[in-house]
Amino acid sequence: MTAPLDETNGSTEREGRRWRIGTRGSLLARTQSGTIRDALIAAGHTAELVIVQTPGDRSAEPVKDIGVGVFTSALREELAAGTIDIAVHSYKDLPTAPDARFTIAAVPQREDPRDALVARAGMVLGELPAGSRVGTSAPRRSAQLAALGLGLDIVPLRGNLDTRLAAVRDGELDAVLVARAGLARIGRLDAVTEALEPVQMLPAPAQGALAVECRAGDAELIEVLAALDDPATRVSVEAERALLAELEAGCSAPVGALAEVVESLDDDGRIFDELSLRGCAAAVDGSEVLRASVVGSPRDAAELGRALARELVELGARELLTAEPESSSADDFTHPSPMENSR
Structure with a gap:
């Protein structure tokens, strides 16, 4: 189900197509999509946001149960x-298998x-007392949090970012863990x-x-969207x-995984770019975390990722990821939330 927003804005629009940008209705999703709309308008194009309601927005089930694919x-x-021309996704939510219909x-x-970390009384992670509800x-x-051995009570959480922050403010929880990027985008x-x-924690x-x-x-x-691409982020x-x-x-x-393009020096003192990649695989209950890293050429980004994965598999990652946790008591906790999700 789609609904256009009157948010085209700007008088420098070129004649031509009006680009319709599909977005979920949450504040975070609209803000993310709004950055693309604004960039297109700044380049002289006509663009608008179109709200798309997803089954995940109407569900109160935990994300791990419904799957991020619904979003x-x-x-x-x-x-x-063809009801929208552009879809803006949080990249981490997309399936890894390509879909030939899209690019x-x-x-x-x-x-x-x-x-x-957003914690009560301004505390950092190491200051949270044992038994704190996170x-x-x-x-x-x-x-990864359980693997740190801090004795924290980790509870599943659902809801938009405001709901999660309110759980700390109102004393329901001592702290929450969220993506810093989401908080940055909504100010x-x-x-x-x-x-x-x-x-401490690979993203x-x-x-x-x-x-x-x-x-x-x-x-x-x-061709229009190519101007918005950042090569270092892409690789x-x-x-x-x-x-x-x-x-x-x-x-x-x-x-978890994190890659960064970094500058290095060759034997002759010349600067060149390398891609540094760190990865980890953990048991669901945090009883074990396997870590590895690799460095190589940005041109070989995909192969570097596959090579590091194979190293983790040799260390036992596949067995770790498929093992049943010893305890699932945390799954008994259900946090009240509105019908939207901002991860």
């Missing part, structure tokens, strides 16, 4: 039907991909009490990045998602 598939179906025409520069929607966060970085470094593959998708045969739009995300695909793990699996 992306509805946008893709509208794209395939990722742009991957804009990503936000800071780290996870963020909410998170992601098995990846739960597993709520003031709530962050600590941004967790990757050595989800492609966290903080957007995927700007259109129909594969729309050559005109592909980083390509490596991270190749690792996830090689592990045959879904986007909600307890797998």
